[in-house]
Amino acid sequence: MNAKTTAVAKAQAGDRRTNGIQRQGRAAKVVASVLRATGEELNRVGYANLRVDEVAERAGVNKTTIYRRWPTKAVLVSDTLDSHFQTERPMPETGSLRGDILAYLSNMVTLAQTSMWRGIFTALSGRTDPEVEAVARKLYLRERAFRTRLVQRAIERGELPRAVDAELIGDMFSAPILRRLLTFGENVERDYIEAVIDVTLAGAAVAGVRNHTA
Amino acid sequence: MNAKTTAVAKAQAGDRRTNGIQRQGRAAKVVASVLRATGEELNRVGYANLRVDEVAERAGVNKTTIYRRWPTKAVLVSDTLDSHFQTERPMPETGSLRGDILAYLSNMVTLAQTSMWRGIFTALSGRTDPEVEAVARKLYLRERAFRTRLVQRAIERGELPRAVDAELIGDMFSAPILRRLLTFGENVERDYIEAVIDVTLAGAAVAGVRNHTA
DNA sequence: TTTAAAGTCAACTATTTGTTGCTTTTAGTT
DNA sequence: AACTAAAAGCAACAAATAGTTGACTTTAAA
Numbered sequence: 001m002n003a004k005t006t007a008v009a010k011a012q013a014g015d016r017r018t019n020g021i022q023r024q025g026r027a028a029k030v031v032a033s034v035l036r037a038t039g040e041e042l043n044r045v046g047y048a049n050l051r052v053d054e055v056a057e058r059a060g061v062n063k064t065t066i067y068r069r070w071p072t073k074a075v076l077v078s079d080t081l082d083s084h085f086q087t088e089r090p091m092p093e094t095g096s097l098r099g100d101i102l103a104y105l106s107n108m109v110t111l112a113q114t115s116m117w118r119g120i121f122t123a124l125s126g127r128t129d130p131e132v133e134a135v136a137r138k139l140y141l142r143e144r145a146f147r148t149r150l151v152q153r154a155i156e157r158g159e160l161p162r163a164v165d166a167e168l169i170g171d172m173f174s175a176p177i178l179r180r181l182l183t184f185g186e187n188v189e190r191d192y193i194e195a196v197i198d199v200t201l202a203g204a205a206v207a208g209v210r211n212h213t214a
Numbered sequence: 215m216n217a218k219t220t221a222v223a224k225a226q227a228g229d230r231r232t233n234g235i236q237r238q239g240r241a242a243k244v245v246a247s248v249l250r251a252t253g254e255e256l257n258r259v260g261y262a263n264l265r266v267d268e269v270a271e272r273a274g275v276n277k278t279t280i281y282r283r284w285p286t287k288a289v290l291v292s293d294t295l296d297s298h299f300q301t302e303r304p305m306p307e308t309g310s311l312r313g314d315i316l317a318y319l320s321n322m323v324t325l326a327q328t329s330m331w332r333g334i335f336t337a338l339s340g341r342t343d344p345e346v347e348a349v350a351r352k353l354y355l356r357e358r359a360f361r362t363r364l365v366q367r368a369i370e371r372g373e374l375p376r377a378v379d380a381e382l383i384g385d386m387f388s389a390p391i392l393r394r395l396l397t398f399g400e401n402v403e404r405d406y407i408e409a410v411i412d413v414t415l416a417g418a419a420v421a422g423v424r425n426h427t428a
Numbered sequence: 429t430t431t432a433a434a435g436t437c438a439a440c441t442a443t444t445t446g447t448t449g450c451t452t453t454t455a456g457t458t
Numbered sequence: 459a460a461c462t463a464a465a466a467g468c469a470a471c472a473a474a475t476a477g478t479t480g481a482c483t484t485t486a487a488a
Contacts, residue, residue, distance in 0.1 A: 026485065027434070048262060048342030052476070062436050067477060069434095125339065128262030137398060168390075168409050175389035176382075184351060195382050203417030240454065241465075266445070276467050281446060 033059040034066055038080040043119030047077060047132070074129030081120055081135045089146070097154035098197055104150065105177050105193050112181045125182050147174055164204050173200045247273045248280055252294040257333030261291065261346070288343030295334055295349045303360070311368035312411055318364060319391050319407050326395045339396050361388055378418050387414045 037059035041050055052073055056063040070076035092103035111117045124136045147170030154160055160169075176196050180186040251273035255264055266287055270277040284290035306317035325331045338350045361384030368374055374383075390410050394400040 030435080046342055051474095063476095064437075064478090065435055071477090073476070128260055133398075140397065165409065168406075168413065171390045171393075172386065172410065172413055175393045176385045179385075179389045179393060183354065184347075192382075195379065196386065199382065199386055199414065199417035199420075201417070202420040203413035203415070206413075206416040244466080265443095277445095278447085278468075279466055282465080285446085287445075 030059075030061060030065065031069070034061060034069070034076075035080045035083050038076055039084065039116045039119050041119070042077070042080070042123050043115045047123045047128075050077070052076070072129075072131075074131040077123055078129075078131035078135050081123060081132070081139070084116070084120055085135075085139055085142070091146075091150065091153075097151065097157075097159045098201060100150055100154070101173055101197050101201075102193065104147070105173065105197075106190070108174075108177065109181065109188050109193070112185075113187075118185065121182055121185070143174075144170060147171075160201075160204050169200060169204050172203075173197055244273075244275060244279065245283070248275060248283075248290075249294045249297050251275075252290055253298065253330045253333050255333070256291070256294070256337050257329045261337045261342075264291070266290070286343075286345075288345040291337055292343075292345035292349045295337060295346070295353070298330070298334055299349075299353055299356070305360075305364065311365065311371075311373045312415060314364055314368070315387050315411050315415075316407065318361070319387070319411075320404070322388075322391065323395065323402050323407070326399075327401075332399065335396055335399070357388075358384060361385075374415075374418050383414060383418050386417075387411055 034055065037055050038050075041055050041058060045051075045054075050073065052066055053063050055076070056066050059066075066076065070079060089107070092100040092107075094100050094103055112121055123132060124139070144167065148167045151160070151164070151166035151169045155162060155164055155166060173196055177188055177193060180188050180192075248269065251269050252264070255269050255272060259265075259268075264287065266280055267277050269290070270280050273280075280290065284293060303321070306314040306321075308314050308317055326335055337346060338353070358381065362381045365374070365378070365380035365383045369376060369378055369380060387410055391402055391407060394402050394406075
């Protein structure tokens, strides 16, 4: 699926007539440049209007070069998204669940304001190809797990009752924010974020919150 | 923008040599057939892969006929969405806010399971054209206002404190459900819906929930 | 200096959106 | 029943863009 991986693997294999791994410097430069250009174009025109020719031009590279590495536009975008989700975000450590959630959501809103991430968010909303959908799903599950850990820790510290469904609480404080960020690229004010957190945590604190099975 | 409206207006205008409104029966049949076919194709292949030729074939109509009424694919889809949002949904009247919200969300989940609405939801997520985006925004605002009214009524009945932000509460019980429905077409179980409602209402009941400005 | 991987260039195919001119059908009017 | 104008059908287009191919050039490592 990932043409870059394929190319690297082929280079590493190298038969008798091959002199080992080569051109890594040049290849790395091209890959980095194309992925960056894809992200920028994504931001400029969105997924549906992304033109491979324009990505090539912005990257200072020939269209053919892109097609030799990435078989389709979908794979190119999918790889671009992937490359930006490599870095694991650090778990917030503010001392309170409320502070941790606020840090998590503020970080998300900040990211959504950078041009690169706007492009990525655009692609995630407008996805229509299986490859891109797969990346979106992976990211979604990763973020959900991250939020669940955040809440679970707080339960273990005794900040919330044991009966609380950590995954559900994670959904509840993130969904209204994500919906506004992703659906129309709306800005989200800090007051709104805090209000969402307050209602969620007040609701979670009430004993007897039932578990759901999912 | 809406080519159908334009055509009807032209027919009604009618100069000396025109014999008034004509062919309404035929025109209506074609419009209905094309809009239905568009919804069905939307469900089958999604917005990005929608082919006007295939819509025409499914509608039993020539491609040219579609282009004469709807100038672009985006307008066709936009009109299709519009035509399915005409009917105002009745306000639930179960006697309690919890019941009303449950009815509202259950109805939404049920709609999302029909093939026609799956298509519409697909288009709403994958929108990339201004016309389609405009319809999506209109629908979003309408639903939000509907939910706000639902909560506001309950506040006036004394079910929730006056200080509660009705719009925020509406966002909070709907966003997690909509996110699952729209983002990946996931099914949403009744337990999950009830859990979301319980946490939201418990949180809202706590006095001193701050208002946000938005 | 040699060599093979990787990039460039230009020309190509295939698909799909949207257009145009002409012909045919249809439903209301006479 | 014949007439007429709107609207549908049909076939042949143009334009944009994804993706391909083969011949040639550049690059970095041995």
